[in-house]
Amino acid sequence: MIKEIEDLQELKNLNHPLVHFEILEEINSKGSTYPIFGITLGSQDRTLPTLGLIGGVHGLERVGSQIIITFIQSIINQLSWDHTLRENFKNYRIVCIPILNPGGMAEFTRCNPENVDLMRNSPIEATGKVLPLVSGHRISPLLPWYRGQEGVLEKESQVLINFVKKEIFSAQVSVVLDIHSGFGIKDQIWYPFAKSQEHFPYLNEIKKIKNLLDKTYPHHIYKVEAQSLNYMTHGDLWDYLFEIHTQEKKSEDSVFLPLTLELGSWNWIKKNPLQFFSKLGLYHPMKEHRYSRIMRRHLHLLDFLMRVTKNHQSWLAPSKDNLL
C-alpha cells in the first residue's frame, strides 16, 4: 500500500464531525486497487467560499500530496482545541483530493496506469508555441506526455471534473491550488492559461491576491505568473474546468481561481546530486531537513489561501470597506 493512502486512512478513522471522507473512485493497477479520496472540511453548504486543494496528479510528484495531508492533519488537530477555528468553519469550506493518481504513485510513474498524462488529457487544444511531445501528443502511450485517445477522459480526469463541479462550482468565490513539483529552480504559482497567452479574465483578482501575499509575507519565495509564460500545453484540466465554469456559472460575479503551485526541485538536485539517480529524485526532496523545510514553508501558503478565500469581502469587491 502507498504510505500517503495509509496516512489518509488514519485521518479518516479519526471520524471528526467536521471532516468528511469519500471514496470517489477505485483505480486498479497491476493486481492492486487504490482509492481516490475526496475530503471536505467545514460547512456542507456548497455556496460558501471554498478552497480546493489537489495533489498527486502526476504519480512521481508525491511531495504535493504530502503537503496537503500534513495541512489537513494540522487542521484536524487544531479543531480539537481551537474553538474559533471550529466556529469559522461554519462559514467556509476546504475540499481536497490529496492523491488524484494513486496508480501512478504506486508504480512510480508520472502518468496513470493507462500511460496517460492527466494534465494533457482534456479536450483543450493549445494555440501558439507548443513544444513537440512535452506539450502533449497522441503519437504513442509509450512516450511521456501522452494525451490518451481523442475524446476519452481517463477515470482520474473524470473524478477531478465531477468533484470540482459538485464541490466547488456552486461557491460564489473559490480558489484552487493544484500542487506539482519538478519544474525550474523557483517555487512558482501559475494562473491560467496553459493553452494560450490569452488574457485570463480574473487577472485583476489574481493581482489582488498577489498584492496581499506581498504585503503579508514580504519575504515570500513565490514567483506568480501565467503558466503560458513557462510553457504551453494541450489538454490542461484546469483550462477545461475554467471553460466549463464560464459556461455554467450561476451568477455573473461568481469567481473561480484555479492556481497551480509548481515546486522548483532543481535546487534539491543541485544540493544533493546523488538524488538525480533516485526514481523520485527530480520530483521529491530526499534529505530530511529539506523535506521539513518544504512542509513548513508551504503550509503558510495554504493557510494564507484559506484566509484569503474566507475573507474575500475585504479584498475582492470594490467597496469603501476594501482594504486595498
Ligand SMILES: [Zn+2]
Ligand atoms: Zn506535475
